[in-house]
Amino acid sequence: MGSPGGAHEPVRRYVSAWIGFSAGGHFSQALAVAVVVYAFSAHAVRALIGWPGSLAVLVSLVALAACSLFGQRRHIEWHGILPVSLIALFGWWAVSVFWSDYTWATIGGVAYAVAFGALGLYLALGRDLVQVVRASGDALRILLVTSLALEVLSGLLIDQPIRFLGIAGDLALGGPIQGIAGTRNYLGFLAAFGLVTFAVEYLTRSVAKGLGLASCTLAALCVLFSRSPVTAAAVLALVVAGLALRSLRKAPPTRRPLIQGALAGIVSLGGVVAWLSREQIFPAVDATGDVDVRIALWARLRQLIEVNSLQGWGFVGQWPTEVFPFSTLLTPAGRPSATGLGALFDTWFQVGLVGVLLLAAAGGLAFVRAWTTASSHPIVAYVWPALVLVLIAVVSIAESYALFEGTLMLVVATSAIAARKRSWRSRLEARPTAQFR
Template sequence: MEQLDSRGFRLGFAGFVLFTGLAGDFWRNSLSWYGYGAIVAVIVAISIVLLVRNRARLRLSGLPYTLLAFLLVTTVSIAWSFYPLYSALGATVQLVTTAAAVSIVITLSWTQLLTVLGWVFRAVLGLSFLFEFVVSAFIRHPIYPIWIAPEAHPAALLYWSRNLLFVSGKIQGILGNSSLLGMAALLGLIVFAIQLASRRVGRGWGWFWIGVAVLTIGLTRSATIFVGVLVVAVVAVAALVVRRARSRRLAYAGVGVGVLVLAAVGFLLRNPILGVLGKSDTLTGRQGIWDKVIGLATERPAFGWGWLSYWIPWIAPFKGLIRRGGVAVAHAHNAWLDVWLQVGIVGLVVFAALVLATLLRSWIMATDGIITKPGEPGRLTWVALLPILMLAAQLVQSVAESRILLEGGWMLLVIWAVKTKLTPLAAEPSIAERETT
């Protein structure tokens, strides 16, 4: 059991957990749902063991109360759920996903977390290009996941790869979805840039992976991700301006004016911008999905229909509710509407509090220096930008996808929420000694 405490195991296990959370479709599409289930079972078991072995580092008072409140709401929703057995399953999945994320928080430092995230996103992007190359160079036709029988003529939306690499099409990579691959590229771009700026990777290696991330964003061509790149850039500039400013008041005033101007320009030019991005004003059919979700949510507005996370397409009220391209839609394509639908206004308020509290702590971490000794000026570090930039990207995605509530998206939110409260950056003085802005 001593092996569980070794640095190599902690880093490797954390990387495996995050890869599985962010690239779960890779395991499902290649090993089937049964293989994926076996992997998840192993992860859950080891995560629980790690939590027990490191329980001295985990104080209940150190966990965000808003996170505990949201988990409580999703669990208690079983009592009023329209589908109580499935809500029990959904709440259990939410709890074990949280446990896996917390096990990472208490076993990794901030710099180790940055390193592991670098491994994970390099693996996702690198394997995606290798996968698409093999499909286009050798198989030469679209392929389905292993659990789909092609002779059944399933919907084209279920293709794992569309064989589009050599024609500069919207590649889907090992995730089987161009939007999710684009999001992985954006998150990877943030991690790679921070690693390069903090000199934790060589310049050649760092710029190479930044180039891979940018190329992936270009090939996936997701409008949401293009907006995410802009928002992340604005947040990064704002944080750097504030952390370097002599007058915080003037800095915040300037940032506020800049954000308002950008928001106004974006609103006034929204139709031309959507046209350039190849999107209609219905946002690729999402407006129709949102309308149906809102209509269903208003039937049980206060407490919702009961927590599920992913929708269960064969039960009421989701059976036949929304289909796109012959495939049942499994989430609201908007995290906020999904929370309202499943746990009502009560759950929505708690979730908003969780996000806002995490944003505030992440912003303070990004803009305030690390003080390691009484009386010394705070030192500013690049790794301090990690949670605020990653969370900014996730929140942009939350408007068009519900992934922040699911699998790797939820893991990352839990990591930012718990680690910004439980493990202050000042607890790792070696960071400030190695990298400064």
């Protein structure tokens, strides 16, 4: 007679073989590209196959990522990889279920955020930094080429909007264009993210020179035609940050603290000057209308924040526009707004002052770690997490992308990558056990 477990032996062999395959380099890199493509095109995916189909894709990617990490478990250093501040932020989002007036929406929003956070953790753990940059570059080329191709089709060939994707077809007029991102600001954000990623790919020689230059040109065209004031400010910040990092990396280690202090002073002064000159700057970059919309929405949010200023109304991420009080927060066109158009006010509204402090702590700590590493690490790829966090921070002033989907995944990934080099927990060594004879 066969052994009791003999009938299950083929199943175990199949599962073992699949786990081994999913841990392989080719599969892991392909999965990383698929993760980034999906995370930053979730709007288009929902437009094509609806929420049920999009959620099925998300669950499948999380399951495949978990399987891949399980297969690589012996090669992954888990100790101290996920920052405590980020754990506390996600924990506070989850705890908000207990006082939320829209409990099921909060449960769904937290689960959705955790899923994208898990994908970000997969990128940080399952791939090294150069591989993450390369996967992001491949994914962004797919997204930007698709966006520009659809804009050419809509604006030049058929001269009709593609309404279900949110494409207005204004390319012939010089923009603004939206591509598969849904809005000009989000397409501009993806293009700016592409500029950072393609530049780092080029500097690390991860791609051929021709492909690197063509990718940067593609991203620049998308930035130009998106005509996004938010993206214009972000690109300016990226140029300043890139030049600052270049000077720091070339400076002797003994002079870096002095240069860091001088840079902090210059940035602070520049921020003050920009704020004082805002009435001249906004019309110059065609941002007056966008600013007026945000000021009106934030004024309404402040009224709601006063009701639950400490703990907020309950986390949902991207707003469920059919649920109160989100259904009362309308755009000038009379439609409910999908976000708070700013990570600060949106976080304060959803999870209160405590949530704002936790978000600031998580983001600030991640940036300090990433910037410090980028300033001194000999591998140029380490400038990527620092510049990506600069981009997210600037865009978060006027958009809430950091609270959901691809940008949230990117925050988790860059925070974990930065913590790998600078986490205080990674420096803790196990105390040797005393030996008694």
